[in-house]
Amino acid sequence: MLQSWTSAQVRAAEEPLLAAGVPLMQHAAFALAGVVARVLRERRGRVVGGQVVLLVGPGNNGGDALHAGAFLRRRGVDVVALALAPRVHDEGRAALLAAGGRVHEVTDAVDGAARAGRADVLVDGILGIGTRDGGLTGLAGALVAALAGGAVEGDARGDGSRGGVVGLGAHGADRPAVVAVDTPSGIGVDDGTVSGPVLPADVTVTFGGAKPGLLIPPAAHLVGRLEVIDLDLPLPDHHPAVVRLADRDAAALWPVPTRSAHKYSRGVVGVVAGARRYPGAAVLATSAAVLAGVGMVRYLGDVADLVVARRPEVVTGPGRVQAWVFGPGVSPDDAAQRRRIEHAFEGVLQRGEPAVVDAGALELLPPTVPTHVVLTPHAGELARLLTDRGHRLTRADVEREPLRWTRLAHEMTGATVLLKGHVTLVVGAGGAVYAQADAPPWLATAGAGDVLAGLMGAMLAGRADDVLDDPTLTAAVAAAAALVHGRAAHTANPDGPVTARGVALALPETIRTLLASA
Ligand SMILES: NC(=O)C1=CN([C@@H]2O[C@H](COP(=O)(O)OP(=O)(O)OC[C@H]3O[C@@H](n4cnc5c(N)ncnc54)[C@H](OP(=O)(O)O)[C@@H]3O)[C@@H](O)[C@H]2O)[C@@H](O)CC1
Numbered sequence: 038m039l040q041s042w043t044s045a046q047v048r049a050a051e052e053p054l055l056a057a058g059v060p061l062m063q064h065a066a067f068a069l070a071g072v073v074a075r076v077l078r079e080r081r082g083r084v085v086g087g088q089v090v091l092l093v094g095p096g097n098n099g100g101d102a103l104h105a106g107a108f109l110r111r112r113g114v115d116v117v118a119l120a121l122a123p124r125v126h127d128e129g130r131a132a133l134l135a136a137g138g139r140v141h142e143v144t145d146a147v148d149g150a151a152r153a154g155r156a157d158v159l160v161d162g163i164l165g166i167g168t169r170d171g172g173l174t175g176l177a178g179a180l181v182a183a184l185a186g187g188a189v190e191g192d193a194r195g196d197g198s199r200g201g202v203v204g205l206g207a208h209g210a211d212r213p214a215v216v217a218v219d220t221p222s223g224i225g226v227d228d229g230t231v232s233g234p235v236l237p238a239d240v241t242v243t244f245g246g247a248k249p250g251l252l253i254p255p256a257a258h259l260v261g262r263l264e265v266i267d268l269d270l271p272l273p274d275h276h277p278a279v280v281r282l283a284d285r286d287a288a289a290l291w292p293v294p295t296r297s298a299h300k301y302s303r304g305v306v307g308v309v310a311g312a313r314r315y316p317g318a319a320v321l322a323t324s325a326a327v328l329a330g331v332g333m334v335r336y337l338g339d340v341a342d343l344v345v346a347r348r349p350e351v352v353t354g355p356g357r358v359q360a361w362v363f364g365p366g367v368s369p370d371d372a373a374q375r376r377r378i379e380h381a382f383e384g385v386l387q388r389g390e391p392a393v394v395d396a397g398a399l400e401l402l403p404p405t406v407p408t409h410v411v412l413t414p415h416a417g418e419l420a421r422l423l424t425d426r427g428h429r430l431t432r433a434d435v436e437r438e439p440l441r442w443t444r445l446a447h448e449m450t451g452a453t454v455l456l457k458g459h460v461t462l463v464v465g466a467g468g469a470v471y472a473q474a475d476a477p478p479w480l481a482t483a484g485a486g487d488v489l490a491g492l493m494g495a496m497l498a499g500r501a502d503d504v505l506d507d508p509t510l511t512a513a514v515a516a517a518a519a520l521v522h523g524r525a526a527h528t529a530n531p532d533g534p535v536t537a538r539g540v541a542l543a544l545p546e547t548i549r550t551l552l553a554s555a
């Protein structure tokens with residue numbers, strides 16, 4: 038499990054250590070220098086003689102970079118600090134100069150970017166957890182915009198004139214590797230927003246614990262490989278801000294049958310999905326539930342013949358269930374399916390059956406529901422759901438601030454909300470947040486959501502009683518389902534195209550491997 042804490046939580050945790058004189062910056066800088074040395078070795082075969090440029094901002098983030106530069110200098114690295122503020126960390130600056138490094142005061146963003154572009158490794162120490170709203174502006178903003186590809190309003194000099202710097206936009210061995218100090222500078226450290234230029238990192242070295250913005254999109258896409266340096270900070274372990282589950286966590290959440298289990302005790306999942314026009318969604322959702330190993334799958338809808346032809350294990354017609362999946366391939370104007378879903382919602386509300394509410398069923402959601410109901414919108418569907426509830430939003434708005442709007446949907450509906458994406462966010466009871474980045478980009482394909490819904494329904498059916506006893510469990514199960522879904526795509530075809538059916542078929546092997554690794 039990867040836990041993260043907000044800037045305020047980290048500051049509160051470091052305070053007593055700093056007061057006791059623990060040299061946290063020295064520890065952080067030493068570890069940072071070690072990572073930079075490793076990157077140099079990866080790129081050049083050796084550390085000695087490597088060219089490192091430090092981008093240094095006004096605070097302790099810059100201090101970390103300067104001290105790391107001093108350590109690197111002593112290992113024979115050529116280190117130049119580009120000071121991007123009128124004043125940079127005094128001690129760090131003195132340490133770098135004493136070790137034989139150089140400090141260059143940058144006054145021109147184009148010149149600064151040209152110097153930075155010549156490095157083997159560029160260390161981004163402009164801003165860390167002291168970032169205020171609004172991202173990088175002024176000279177630092179212009180320099181980073183120039184380096185990152187000049188995306189920001191063509192003003193590369195920061196003085197209104199046009200620059201001519203070739204940015205780092207293109208990947209390749211001839212561009213510097215970027216190592217970000219604590220966070221890529223300019224991201225919303227606590228919410229993952231990106232409101233200005235940011236230098237995409239190859240590696241981010243974060244101190245004490247991860248920060249939410251490193252796990253949440255869109256900033257999460259700029260982090261590269263994440264290395265967490267443990268500083269023994271007394272962080273509140275039971276109250277992380279955002280969590281990313283690992284394989285062993287998902288395995289621990291999986292409803293593994295006991296020897297005395299029978300099909301009803303293992304859970305029955307009811308699936309209301311599909312229509313004559315969209316039969317595939319019903320086949321995929323029921324297949325995923327069957328292949329995830331639930332006790333029984335009960336199908337309700339107009340394409341029972343097709344479902345049973347593809348999955349003879351499925352039972353059709355009404356009956357008792359432990360959890361529901363509503364909505365894959367359901368159009369809200371399909372009166373019969375609408376009636377079935379509305380009727381089933383009564384069980385969800387009265388008997389406490391957990392439910393996955395997907396696609397067309399999102400429009401049939403009662404005004405408020407318990408947290409054992411999981412909504413699984415993509416960004417466009419979340420925008421529509423919130424627009425229907427008085428917030429005029431577009432898909433792009435949701436993509437810019439996915440955590441904000443997922444949280445709001447949870448607060449307004451009471452449901453656990455899973456926002457599908459390359460990074461999948463889940464917000465549940467008590468404001469718990471999960472950010473899962475397990476899915477390969479190939480998984481963005483038709484029908485993948487139907488598979489996720491079926492798989493999650495199977496998990497919830499297997500843990501229906503636990504979910505009722507512990508309201509926080511639903512979000513964890515939803516996050517674990519996202520993890521298994523992403524892993525199944527890798528199993529189906531590592532690093533290549535996948536089909537939704539292929540992902541469903543890969544579930545038994547994926548789950549077996551996951552349980553074996555725990
Ligand atoms: N956690 C730990 O245990 C350890 C943490 N350590 C390190 O300390 C870092 C935090 O350092 P920090 O508190 O000095 O803040 P930092 O991010 O350097 O920036 C503050 C400066 O930036 C300015 N500024 C802010 N926003 C701005 C903007 N948008 N545009 C322009 N300027 C802006 C701000 O100005 P002000 O708000 O004061 O006007 C202030 O001058 C942390 O990330 C980690 O690297 C390690 O050393 C030890 C162990």
Ligand SMILES: [K+]
Pocket residue numbers: 098161162163164165217218219220221222
């Ligand atoms: K930084």
